[in-house]
Amino acid sequence: MNLLKDAWIPVQQAGLMEKITLQQLLCNEKQGELCLPRDDMEFACLQLLVAITQVLFPPADKAQLVQRLKQPLTRSEYDDGCEGKLDWFDLDHPETPFMQFRGVNAKELTPMDKLMAGVADGTNKTFVNPQGLIEGLCAGCVSIVLYNTAYNCPSMGGGFKSGMRGSTPITVLIRGDNLSQTVWHNVLTAASLKREMPCYEPSDITLPNYIEGLRKDSKLSASTIGLAKGLFWQPARFELAPIEGEGVCSCCGQNLPLYTGFKKEKFSYTIEGVWPHPLSARTFTIKAGQKEEKFPSFTTSQPSWVHLAKLVVDKDNGKEGYHPAPVITQLKSFGAKRLNLMVGGYRNNQATVLERRHEMYSLASDWQENTSLVDELITLAQEYKKALRKALYLFGEGVKDSFAGAGVNLTDQYEAVFYQSTEQLIQDTLAEISYTQPSSALDSLSSSLKARVTQLFDQAIFPYRQEPKMLKALASSRRLLNKYLKDLEPHGGNHE
Template identity: 60%
Template sequence: MNLLTDAWIPVQQQGSYQKIGLQQLLCGEASGELCLPRDDMELAGLQLLCAITQVLFTPKDKKELGRFVQQPLTPENYAEACKSKMDWFDLDHPQTPFMQIRGVDAKEPTPMDKLLAGVADGTNKTFVNPPGLGEALCGGCAAIALFNVANNAPSMGGGFKGSLRGSTPITVLIKGNDLRQTLWLNVLTEETAESVMPWYQATNNQRPNYLDTVKAGDKFPASAIGLARGLLWQPAHFELLPAQKTGICSCCGCDEPVYRGFKKAKFNYTVEGVWPHPLSSRTFTVKKGEKEERFPSFTTTAPTWTHLSKLVVDQLDDKQGQQAAPVLQQARTFMTANKIQLIIGGYRNNQATVLERRHEFFSLAQGWAEHGLVIHKIIEGGLAYKTALRKSLFTFVSGALVNPGSKSSRDKISEICGCIEAVYYQQTEHLLHQVFAEVKFAAPDSTLQALNRKLKTVVIDLFEQATTPYRQEPKMLKALALARRSLHKSLKELEPEGAKA
């Protein structure tokens, strides 16, 4: 199966499910929205399509990119671009199969479910996955799974290398009016690529590392990795077993040739520095004169909106900072007249184990590109009211316990406060999404004030719900009074200066 010529892209349009080819999509011959039963596979499929489009067609400048966004390619343009890269995307190539290495030395094959993050690591109850979900994968789903493991999922542990972005990075994509537009909006122009990676031209003719392999133990700088090579980087050695001619794909459900196992092997090398992935923001700190960069990831259960500032806002100083994903840096130069829609996703993990997966949509109102401080203020406010609620409940529970310093008491405090914090996030998430989509960034004061009032109401209601069962107990009254005083003090401090007067 070849990703450039075969129909492997699962889409749904007007209730009809089908698989289409990349040429059909980019040439406007067919369309639809990606449709897979797992949201992380949909996200990885979209990333893979963006990567292939970037590799085949890198626009010279914004003008050419705009033309690609507005007008489908001709079949002749597509065929010409694919001519020299057919071997790159052949899943069964005899020497250089897509995202694989021939001749992997493994004692026994590994079941295909190990390519689906979170299915075979003992946490599939988290995802409510049906039995046998990764038993057999068709060519398209196998290609997406190989790409996902290489770019988004935790490494397989035990010495296996992770992606160029580290473990479980957050991915940010721009959503267009349809799937074809979405692909182009997440492609860098040559101008942007040169600004993000000054070594772009010098490395422009590189091939993926499953074609031009890295030697075991090699050490090289991130600047030695070109754009195409980095987008299709394979950090481990995988090799699919030969496909069975007939079968049912346990992921997409299609009746076609399927793969039921693969071979895997550890492979060690060292990349020095950080490779600037087009779909990831970066944060950095300066310690002892050395700049340390990393990609944000989901490390707690806090919702995605709490990360939004470091995903879309640039903030730089001498000691620390953050830079938005290159595709967003590029979008700031030509997508300022309207709102922007973002697709944000990733995993939360504990080493090799996936604990949670995310795939969310955000809308940012017009003005998002110039008013990053407003985005930061919205997030800051949402977190501040959560902190006020947690602080007051901490005061209440601590005052009610006989020995608040003991380990059992600390665990109880953490459990109660954590539960209420989770409820706060649940009740305010839609509100925060709505504010980001509707705020007038150039004049945000009225929106921010309305947000504060609504958050205050939520906090007071949750405090009352949490403490009501204990109000009839005399020994709890003092703790309740102290907690209520703490809450109102914190809420007063969060009011705008004019309101305090």
């Protein structure tokens, strides 16, 4: 199966699911919405489509990118982009199979479920995966899984390397009006590549490492890793076992030849520095005059909007800050009015996936000139959450030699409730706020958050209101809450 020639992209249109080719998608011969049983698989499929399009059909400038958003590729343009690269995307190539290495040394085959995040090891797998999800995979689905494992998942444990962006990075993608537009919205022009990757040259002919090979224990500088190598970096030595027969793919549900196992082998190397992936923001700190960068990830159960400022805001206070993903920077430079953003990733504990995220956000017109407002809005919401936590902490712990607390920890429980109950409020504010005249929207948000925090505090302390020994704790914690809420009240007209 070859990703440039064969039908492997699972789409649904008018309620019917089919697989289409990359040529049909980019030449606008067929369209549809991605259709797979898991949102992270759809997200990975979209990332793979973007990576292939970026490497094969990079637009020279904004004018050419806008043209490709409006007009599909011709068949001759498609063939020209694929020339010389068909072997890169052949899943069963005898020497350089897609995202694999030949000659992997393994005594036994590993079941396919080890390739899909959270199926074999996830603590919540019972609730999110249909039974028998990954007993056997067709060529199209296993290509998506290989790419997802290489770029989005934690490593398989000791001796296995994480992907180019480290373990479980957050990925951002810009959503278009249809699938092909979404792909093109996330492709960088040559000018954007040169700005984000100073070592990039339009004549870049670096090869993916599964094509070029990689010596064990080798050391590479991120600055020497070209576009194709960076977008198709395989961090682990995997090799699919030969197909043994046909059956129903446990992912897409079609009756096709299936892969049921693979070989894996530990392999060490070192990459020095950070490669600026087009779909990832980067946070940084400056220590002893040196800039240390990393990719943000979901490390707690906090919702995705908590991280949103890191994903779209360019901030540098001299000690730390963050840079948005290059695709976001490009869209800002184009003066796009509205941003429809997809955010995805996993939360993990070492090799175990604890949770998966796939959410959508919309930023209203003029966001690109006022991204600092996103930071301000999120900080405001977080301050209200802190007010609730501090008041409940005082209620639970009390003050030594003054009054006893309730002896219960309510802070974590009600922080989770706060996030759940304010998610839609935050999303609506981001989508509807006037980024040039935000005062009234921020005042309204502040009022809504104050009401919600007061309600949650009352809900938390309600069972203790009739206990005389709790009166001091109740009064003191409420007084503290009111003080924090008073301090957070808008002071008028400072946002214009």
